[in-house]
Amino acid sequence: MQASRPVDVTVMADGAAAFSGKLDADQSKQVEARDTIEISSGDPEALTLSLNGQPVHAPAAAGPNAKVTLTRSDLQPAAEAAH
Numbered sequence: 001m002q003a004s005r006p007v008d009v010t011v012m013a014d015g016a017a018a019f020s021g022k023l024d025a026d027q028s029k030q031v032e033a034r035d036t037i038e039i040s041s042g043d044p045e046a047l048t049l050s051l052n053g054q055p056v057h058a059p060a061a062a063g064p065n066a067k068v069t070l071t072r073s074d075l076q077p078a079a080e081a082a083h
Helices: none
Strands: 007-013 016-023 036-041 066-071
Touching: none
Parallel strands: none
Antiparallel strands: 007 016, 007 036, 036 066
């Protein structure tokens, strides 16, 4: 994930705490998981997400402490992404 402006983020990877803190503008953070990643942020629009190097269009999340959960099914095969 990459922040476009300063943002507080909490990340859970496979149910375990992976990161909790502030990302500055243009700062990125990489998190590894086998099955699920849950991202919570008070400003989800400040984050750009990618999964295995591919952009992820996460469902719109709004409001304070908005959560987005990414799973293996959110990763498109490379052939589909090219279309």
